[in-house]
Amino acid sequence: MLQKEEISNGAKGMTIIVKTIASWVKVLIVLFGIYIILFGHLTPGGGFAGGVILASSYVLLMLAFGREFVQKNMPLMLVSKLDCLGALLFALIAILGLVFSGVFFVNFLQKYLPGWPLKLLSAGTIPLSNIAIGLKVGASLFLVIFLLSTFRRDTSANR
Amino acid sequence: MSIPLPLFIAIPLATAFLLPMFGRKGKTAATVLANLVTISLLVFAVASIGKTEVYEIGKWSIPLGINLVLDGLSSLLLLAISVVSAAAMLFSARYMEQYTAKAKYLSLFLLMVAGMNGVVLSGDIFNLFVFLEIASLASYALVGFGCEHEELEASFKYMVLGTIASVFILFAVALVYGNTGTLNMAYISEAIQYSGLNAGLDFALALFIVGFGLKAALVPFHAWLPDAHQSAPAPISAMLSGILIKTLGIYALARVVFNVFGVSVSIGWLLIILGLLSMVAGAFLAIGQWDLKRLMAYSSISQIGYVILGIGLGATLIARGDNLAWASLAILGGLFHLVNHAVYKSLLFLTSGSVEMSTGTRQLKQMGGLAEKLPLTRTTCTVASASIVGIPPFSGFWSKLILVIAAVQAGFYWIAAIIVFVSLCTLIMYLKVQRYVFLGELPENLQQAKENKGSMLVAMVFLACLCVLMGLLVLVPSLKEIILDPAVQVLTDGLKYSADVKGM
Amino acid sequence: MPYALCFLLFMLGLYCAVVKKNMVKIVIGIMVMEYAVNLFLIMLGYRSGGTAPIIDRGQLEAGMGQFISSSVDPLPQALVLTAIVISLGSLALMISICVRTYEKYGTFDITQIRRLKG
Numbered sequence: 001m002l003q004k005e006e007i008s009n010g011a012k013g014m015t016i017i018v019k020t021i022a023s024w025v026k027v028l029i030v031l032f033g034i035y036i037i038l039f040g041h042l043t044p045g046g047g048f049a050g051g052v053i054l055a056s057s058y059v060l061l062m063l064a065f066g067r068e069f070v071q072k073n074m075p076l077m078l079v080s081k082l083d084c085l086g087a088l089l090f091a092l093i094a095i096l097g098l099v100f101s102g103v104f105f106v107n108f109l110q111k112y113l114p115g116w117p118l119k120l121l122s123a124g125t126i127p128l129s130n131i132a133i134g135l136k137v138g139a140s141l142f143l144v145i146f147l148l149s150t151f152r153r154d155t156s157a158n159r
Numbered sequence: 160m161s162i163p164l165p166l167f168i169a170i171p172l173a174t175a176f177l178l179p180m181f182g183r184k185g186k187t188a189a190t191v192l193a194n195l196v197t198i199s200l201l202v203f204a205v206a207s208i209g210k211t212e213v214y215e216i217g218k219w220s221i222p223l224g225i226n227l228v229l230d231g232l233s234s235l236l237l238l239a240i241s242v243v244s245a246a247a248m249l250f251s252a253r254y255m256e257q258y259t260a261k262a263k264y265l266s267l268f269l270l271m272v273a274g275m276n277g278v279v280l281s282g283d284i285f286n287l288f289v290f291l292e293i294a295s296l297a298s299y300a301l302v303g304f305g306c307e308h309e310e311l312e313a314s315f316k317y318m319v320l321g322t323i324a325s326v327f328i329l330f331a332v333a334l335v336y337g338n339t340g341t342l343n344m345a346y347i348s349e350a351i352q353y354s355g356l357n358a359g360l361d362f363a364l365a366l367f368i369v370g371f372g373l374k375a376a377l378v379p380f381h382a383w384l385p386d387a388h389q390s391a392p393a394p395i396s397a398m399l400s401g402i403l404i405k406t407l408g409i410y411a412l413a414r415v416v417f418n419v420f421g422v423s424v425s426i427g428w429l430l431i432i433l434g435l436l437s438m439v440a441g442a443f444l445a446i447g448q449w450d451l452k453r454l455m456a457y458s459s460i461s462q463i464g465y466v467i468l469g470i471g472l473g474a475t476l477i478a479r480g481d482n483l484a485w486a487s488l489a490i491l492g493g494l495f496h497l498v499n500h501a502v503y504k505s506l507l508f509l510t511s512g513s514v515e516m517s518t519g520t521r522q523l524k525q526m527g528g529l530a531e532k533l534p535l536t537r538t539t540c541t542v543a544s545a546s547i548v549g550i551p552p553f554s555g556f557w558s559k560l561i562l563v564i565a566a567v568q569a570g571f572y573w574i575a576a577i578i579v580f581v582s583l584c585t586l587i588m589y590l591k592v593q594r595y596v597f598l599g600e601l602p603e604n605l606q607q608a609k610e611n612k613g614s615m616l617v618a619m620v621f622l623a624c625l626c627v628l629m630g631l632l633v634l635v636p637s638l639k640e641i642i643l644d645p646a647v648q649v650l651t652d653g654l655k656y657s658a659d660v661k662g663m
Numbered sequence: 664m665p666y667a668l669c670f671l672l673f674m675l676g677l678y679c680a681v682v683k684k685n686m687v688k689i690v691i692g693i694m695v696m697e698y699a700v701n702l703f704l705i706m707l708g709y710r711s712g713g714t715a716p717i718i719d720r721g722q723l724e725a726g727m728g729q730f731i732s733s734s735v736d737p738l739p740q741a742l743v744l745t746a747i748v749i750s751l752g753s754l755a756l757m758i759s760i761c762v763r764t765y766e767k768y769g770t771f772d773i774t775q776i777r778r779l780k781g
Contacts, residue, residue, distance in 0.1 A: 043717065048748055080179060087176040091169060097217070098163065137748075144755045148762060285742055292749045299756055303763075311764045312776050318760065319689055322753055323680060326696045329746060330673070333700060336739070337707045386779045 022064035029057035037134035047130040051137025086136030164214040175269035193265045197248040201241040228282035231645025243401045250618040251394040271297035313386035324373035331366035345660035375408020378436045388456035393512020401505035418656035422474040430471025437464030442584035469493020492561035503546040506622040510540040528601035539623040544589040554629035673699035708736030
């Protein structure tokens with residue numbers, strides 16, 4: 001978690017008020033993102049919207065604390081592997097449909113765990129696909145925004 | 160052994176996301192895995208020749224769910240995609256050692272192959288758009304892979320024009336959905352047959368022709384092609400020029416115009432005029448070039464003109480209600496030229512990559528006399544040049560002969576004259592390549608140039624053998640019946656596509 | 664009538680992408696074009712007096728007839744979700760190429776970036 005001296009370190013990022021509030025609000029944003037992903041089959045949202053919200057929590061941290069802090073706490077190799085893991089999970093769900101029921105991408109959990117309509121445990125493999133997509137989109141967007149922010153104004157500008 | 164159709168898309172996609180997990184230490188393992196995937200796709204594509212299938216994804220029946228359709232045209236293009244991608248991946252095992260970040264290159268390459276397989280197999284028009292975008296995005300990133308000055312400029316030009324084309328295509332899909340209420344291609348063609356074309360559908364057809372024409376680099380939409388093909392790494396130029404412009408442009412255009420909307424005389428004449436413009440403009444612009452890959456890029460534009468000319472000629476003949484045998488001969492010439500061009504143009508780009516790796520330059524004026532230093536490259540380049548010019552018994556001769564015969568039989572003598580004239584221009588430009596690269600005298604700084612061994616040679620020799628053997632595809636009747644005739648049949652049947660898909 | 668305004672927005676985006684000389688402005692023009700097409704797709708599914716296509720318990724228990732006759736078409740909304748994701752990926756790639764080109768050439772002006780000619 002965040003140390004007291006890192007919060008009061010005024011050299012990078014913004015003022016101490018912004019840093020304190022950001023570290024509290026980040027938890028709420030992640031919770032909201034997970035809610036949107038999990039309830040994707042009942043309310044609007046789903047994998048993509050929830051993934052964007054998860055990525056934006058880390059963007060808030062990046063703006064409030066500076067890039068080096070975020071890079072220390074969330075190494076880029078880990079995020080890149082999480083990204084690939086999300087996509088592989090989605091492909092795995094699709095191929096498991098082929099294995100279990102003979103047709104690609106079929107909703108195979110509908111037979112084994114039917115659930116009740118309008119409850120959380122319903123609609124078979126759709127919540128699992130939402131989780132995989134949310135993971136992938138969150139990781140990808142975080143990587144894109146982090147890497148684009150290393151923009152240097154004047155390097156090797158020779159003609 | 161035949162595999163379920165979605166695995167053609169799922170295998171390269173899953174492998175593309177598996178490869179970055181290998182990290183920096185597993186570079187050799189990643190290359191071996193990627194090559195295994197492309198070679199196995201080639202085996203599966205050969206095993207699925209001659210089958211037709213409709214695969215419903217998720218067991219949702221057709222108007223509610225997405226389906227994948229494999230018919231004659233799809234299996235021909237699937238074969239072409241797998242051959243060229245297997246050869247290019249084999250070549251890039253050795254060529255891409257000079258770039259960093261090779262694992263990302265392999266991922267993007269496999270994503271592009273997955274996207275192209277999806278375009279060819281899709282039976283739903285929005286699904287076609289999504290896979291088209293996947294393949295296009297992967298190719299924009301691959302063109303600018305080296306991140307040098309020229310590559311970034313070429314990639315930006317390609318990307319802006321390609322994205323505008325994709326937005327046009329999405330707009331056309333929206334118009335089609337608004338007018339017919341369904342997205343499945345079989346159901347759309349049935350609705351259009353029932354109610355006829357209104358103003359919205361005419362506008363959608365115009366937008367489709369512009370969008371797919373820009374992806375296929377027809378003149379006047381060709382402005383991105385010379386820069387993009389010149390600056391990309393050599394195996395990517397081979398893939399782009401060999402199959403990407405054909406799959407995303409010509410296949411999608413033929414599918415939408417012939418099977419969904421139905422041909423008319425004006426559309427056929429539009430395609431003929433675009434084809435003639437491409438042939439002549441590409442040939443004239445190519446003769447004056449001094450950069451090796453830029454010359455080959457312009458000659459790609461010219462050869463794509465041949466394919467569109469064949470298809471447009473067939474469309475005009477079908478729409479006029481003439482003899483169906485003449486129309487299928489014209490379409491046979493166009494499709495056979497498509498497959499031939501995929502093989503020999505990718506071979507030409509691979510040999511140019513080999514020359515560039517040996518000598519370090521692409522300018523024709525700085526090379527010369529490389530015949531003794533690079534003997535195998537010289538042989539394969541000569542085979543490919545003889546094919547593209549149209550010297551018998553190589554494959555290019557047969558496809559051009561079929562196109563000329565089709566034009567003469569239909570009564571368009573002036574089109575046949577233009578075809579022969581552009582072949583002469585192609586001869587001039589490839590004689591220029593041979594003279595400046597391989598004959599002449601060796602400059603001082605290239606005395607140490609030596610042949611590249613290993614996987615690059617295997618890929619080039621494989622494609623060169625195919626160049627020689629492809630002539631047998633039309634000469635041996637049984638091969639022609641299995642591979643080429645079903646593809647021609649799909650296009651000449653036209654609007655019967657909807658009945659075929661629903662019946663399967 | 665709203666379709667005509669949508670088409671006007673599309674033309675504005677196309678004008679901006681074709682005429683402007685700054686690379687970032689060209690990218691913004693392409694984004695405006697994509698917004699216009701997404702808006703057009705959503706407007707296609709509209710039914711006057713329609714409700715949002717989300718089922719709740721009362722409608723499920725009363726049979727689906729009233730829901731089907733009064734909700735807007737949900738299929739264009741799914742198409743627009745996909746199109747937004749695709750345009751996000753395309754935008755990220757375009758911006759990163761703009762950033763790299765600025766590092767190499769030192770300018771965003773496309774008339775100065777003309778090394779490839781002929």
